[in-house]
Amino acid sequence: MKEIDNIKRYMDEAHMSQKELSNKSGIAHETISKILNEKYPLSHKLLVKIANGFNIPISELMEENETPITAGVQGYVEYDNEIIKIKSFRQLQKLVQQIEYETSILPKQVKEIKALNEKNRKLIKKSINENNYEFNVNDFEIIQTHDATKVDCWAFKTASDTKDGIVLDLGNQCSGYPFSLHGHMFYTSESAYLCGQFSNNTEEHNRIQNQLIYEKNGYTAKKRVKNTNKASIRADWDSFRAEWMLYVIWAKCQNNDFAEKLKSLPPNAIIIENSTTVYEGTSSIWGCKNKELEEARDKVERHTTLQYMKKVQNGKIKMNSQELNALIQSERNKIQYIGTYSDGKNYMGKILKRCQLALLNNTEPRINYDLLRTKQIYLFGELLSF
Template identity: 40%
Template sequence: MSQETETFEIILGRVEHINASHFNCLSFAKASDMVNGINVRLSNMAGGYPFSFGGVTWHDSETLYLCGEFSDASDKHLSVQKEMQRQTSGFAAKRFVKNKYKRFIRSDFSTFRIQWMLFVVWMKCKDNADFANMLLLLPHNVIIIEDTTKQHSDTKEIWGCTNQALSAKRAEVKKETVRQAKADYPNISKAALKRLVNSETCKVNGIGTFVGQNNLGKILMICRDCLIQGVEPPIDYALLESKDIHIMGKRLTFPTNNTPMSNLHIVA
């Protein structure tokens, strides 16, 4: 990342320190987040963007991604995948299925999880026009960041970034918004108050430094740029092919003549 040239270099797997006061950052933490009036439902957990892959309809990209953790040729992994696919959301698949079978996760999954995520998100982009169009509606020069500050998983700085200063400021705004709303509207409903708080806190940006690999944010930017350019993302298909990935009883095959992931650039 070079602040002098105002260019953000997208390198998957690299830890970033993104100065939010210098770059135009679009951060999201949950499916209800609003940015400039747009509901940025970019989270893997966000429903409403079903897509078909392997002859199966997936409620969200999280569920298919999780199936990659249980993707060898065994009957056990197939049964776990089927149980995941029957869930109504990626959240349910993760909480009620993955956590139950954690001991069966592929020991080599960390060696290909980033490329698998890129592949999964691109499959969603290709098969769900609403999701692809939402990406295209976002300003093309923004740095997309998954804000994982409030998460507790051990991979939160792999997929996203933390920003303690931004979190603290938004907490102040939340407290004041709740106080003012209850004073002005004593009978305000919990749902209305939640929407108001979300709207006001999402307006707070440009504070602190985002720290983490932000691989999901980078993957979304790669997919956005490829949609704009009308090209395929440079997925490392050779790596995925070498991992003998099985989804819903079928071995996936990938083209192996693609070059490995190259560096992409966007102007911030």
């Protein structure tokens, strides 16, 4: 099938893996694999998504491969500190277009992005003193929409995200804030949260909970323990997961360092879990997406990398991957005031905000304990009475 051949060719020319194509197109990795192995029908809709992932017109994937006139073009080109093997005239054309874009157009785009970001930042900082805007944090099911060019959005995804000098390691999988839940110490809130999925009074669930409490890394707790036991998750889990998460995060707030971290955020900050590049089914439940912001950050990252490599090639500095990664993260973190967060209920942001307000007001967030009691939740064999 010529479309599949063209997809493979573009992947090869772009040095793009199946996983990368999955992330860029929004198509599940498993589906991409089946398409490439011709075990899944390639519909027009999927072809459009794949073309968008390559950032090319769909016609490029529907065209026949190289013509005899240009098929014999091959050789090597050095660009961006990399030796690239040229296998076709089309690949050479694409590389020339890429170089033209990255040396001429991209610097101008990045300059405009930074200027707009700074302009919006100043307007927002000024408006904070004039308007005490807020958002509904009590209704979990309301779809969130927040314009990052007009309101003060504090979005987090990884432990290396920062804003105004504050490290936003607020995610469930971030370590560093151990806490006690009914007398049991957890390394991450992810492990404690996952215990709720396996909270029936059974030997199997008790075994799984004992695995979770020893996991020091939230990511491995999810991948190694939760995913292995997916078939055993409580059937009624969705009906109380939000309240259980609120209960867990409030327990985490008893860790003084975490409480102080939340309190250090501005009182009217809109807290958001940035799930733009997360394609799991629950990404629009726990967070919100801001594609324009991520696209702007990607451009800044690429420009930063090229500028750094240029200094390396000119002998001004020595290549240091750790230094480059830190520089990239720093430049990405500066871009905060672009685009709109939408397409999500932002459970996590609402929960963190409710906990922050409770801490600032020396109160306790409103937790639906009646709901939690009716669910008969067991933790290490003990029925929780709340």
